[in-house]
Amino acid sequence: MAEALIAKLRQFTPISARDERALRELSSGHARLYEAGAEIVREGDALEAVRIVLSGWACRYKRLPDGRYQAIGLLLPGDVCTHGVGVVATMDYAIEALGAVTVIEIAPAAFAALLDGSPTLARAFACEEQQCAALQREWALNLGRRDARERLLHLFSELFHRLHDIGLTQDNSYDCPLKQEMLADVIGMTSVHVNRVLQALRREKLIELRGRQLTILDRLALERMAQFNPSYLRLGSVDAGSGID
Amino acid sequence: MAEALIAKLRQFTPISARDERALRELSSGHARLYEAGAEIVREGDALEAVRIVLSGWACRYKRLPDGRYQAIGLLLPGDVCTHGVGVVATMDYAIEALGAVTVIEIAPAAFAALLDGSPTLARAFACEEQQCAALQREWALNLGRRDARERLLHLFSELFHRLHDIGLTQDNSYDCPLKQEMLADVIGMTSVHVNRVLQALRREKLIELRGRQLTILDRLALERMAQFNPSYLRLGSVDAGSGID
DNA sequence: CGCATATTTGAATTCTTTCAATCAACGTGG
DNA sequence: CCACGTTGATTGAAAGAATTCAAATATGCG
Structure with a gap:
């Protein structure tokens, strides 16, 4: 189940067997299943857990008050749903399952412990976040000029x-x-x-x-x-x- | 000169007199002046320093191979030009001065030392980065649906x-x-x-x-x-x- | 004053949306 | 097995939004 996540992080930096084990351990933890159309995270929610997509696709989106809908990102297996846990208080966007989706929910403390225990993983997740930001920028280019x-x-x-x-x-x-x-x-x-x-x-x-x-x-x-x-x-x-x- | 930066960070969390002093110290360091149109950072450059705008406006942008130009962000006084120092190797966007701009350049080690020395500042800069990401998302909504x-x-x-x-x-x-x-x-x-x-x-x-x-x-x-x-x-x-x- | 840079204008064209209707595929219950 | 309802894909015609290209004005600055 953690395959995609591990493969994704491996793009950034080599992952040791020990780190891999830690990730699998994590992924076997509290997983939630969502069906198509389900709201995984709502705009305005408090950000209280690190969530990672293990399987299926989800969509990060925002809405205008009059209902117009814009996807802000597509979340594939291995993608972190929400960054900034511990820093960001409330969500400025929502996340919706585009089909059957499995998501692990990790308590901030547990996630922090994981990163504290492995500089490699800390680095890998930092890369993941930066990649997400780069995606976002490229999407702006896409929307604005293509x-x-x-x-x-x-x-x-x-x-x-x-x-x-x-x-x-x-x-x-x-x-x-x-x-x-x-x-x-x-x-x-x-x-x-x-x-x-x-x-x-x-x-x-x-x-x-x-x-x-x-x-x-x-x-x-x-x-x-x-x-x-x-x-x-x-x-x-x-x-x-x-x-x- | 560090006024805007301090004001900006104060939005996120209270800044002690000591932290404020550290920021002023930092801002009095190696500052560079750019004139309108100057490239502060080029796409493809290595990311080797933390840069913060102290005065003036700059623009984060990307170009398509055929020359089309899209602004990805506007950098105002107090804004961090590039996030992910130490994690991101090369820039996927460029930054251009929109007028006379002052930028401080901080060596990664010095910046890390600053954050290590003050959890408050670490938190404040983390907030800054998340705010930047939120800006980016809102821009996607703007470009896509308004x-x-x-x-x-x-x-x-x-x-x-x-x-x-x-x-x-x-x-x-x-x-x-x-x-x-x-x-x-x-x-x-x-x-x-x-x-x-x-x-x-x-x-x-x-x-x-x-x-x-x-x-x-x-x-x-x-x-x-x-x-x-x-x-x-x-x-x-x-x-x-x-x-x- | 005069160049260089910005803004404004017009007309034609292209791209995208809107609105409404039709079609196709699929699963359900009878 | 088939009528039916639902959802997603497709179509057409007309309106609307934004771009293009070129030219004309302004404006600022040395």
Whole structure:
């Protein structure tokens, strides 16, 4: 169950067998299961536990008073839901399960103890947080300066890389539980427009999207079109390359 | 010179006289002066020092390979330019001076020593970082789900609050060195469109903008229209209210 | 005064949304 | 096994928002 988390942290820094054991121990602790649509965290809630997604996808989002909805981040297995425990008092965003999701909840004290006991893990989680911030910045670029088609291609590329890093891709495809409505909420458009853009991408043989399986037909071409540059995903350390180019 | 920084950190937690002295000491250290347009940090640079803006405005931004430019954040006096020193190896964004800017550069070891010596300051800087992340999230909402007019109003509201917190507002106005071109780069639009929206806002007597002085004529009305909710600026602690409503 | 930098304007075009309706897929109960 | 309800995907037409390109004005500064 902790596979994705361990794989994710390993991108940043080597994890010893002992640290791995500690992570597995942790992950076997108090886990909660959410079903699609469930609110894992509500805006305005107090931040009282460290939560990490073990399986499934979730969505960090904000709403405007008039109801408009914007996804602020996608949480994949291994991702920390909320940073700043012990510092941030109340949540400025909410988190929603996009399907069946398993989340471990760790008491702040236990988490602090884990980090105190292992400088490596402390470093790994710090990297995780910085990566999350970098993601957020890239999303701002996406929302602000890419058009609908580029945004979608960029999102698909980013997800490919992130899922690849935790071993959740098969060749050039992956399981993507996002409905068109949610895709729209991620890239800041309407579902109608997403639908039309998706059709164009399929027509041009850039992607296939059947059921929930997304296949990228020519990844490098697609990344070029999206002006996708994966470096924002690998800030961790200078030498940390990825398995893919 | 360290006034803004101290004021900013005080929002999060009380700062003792001793901590204040340490901050002033630090600020009197190695300061660098940049002129308008200067690159304070370049994308791809190694992250080798903690930098804090002491005076003037700067802009955190990213570029697409084809040259499109998107502001990712605005750095006001007291803001930390780059987080994650010691964890992040290379910058995924750049920082540009928007006018004359003073920045202190602090060696990682010196900064670590400061935080080690004062849990309060450690906490304050942690809050600062979380606030920055919250800003980033709100910007994503702004870019994704508000229209041009709302984005502009929201930006003006946010800046009012942030500047107010560091004592840089006068009544309902403040000095805003952003040209229309930069406003456009912040809210993800063209300068032409920003121009037209600004004219409408002036016509409707919502704002005045002469020279570089921005005056907000009816702040609450404006915040309502922008669906602005300042809570994302005050995550620090439950009891930390602001001077304004 | 005059250059350089910013702002403003207009018209045409492109991109995206809106609104409403239709279609397709799927699981349920009868 | 099939009618039915639900959810998600697709379509069309029209309206609306924002961009583009170029040119015209302002404005600030030396």
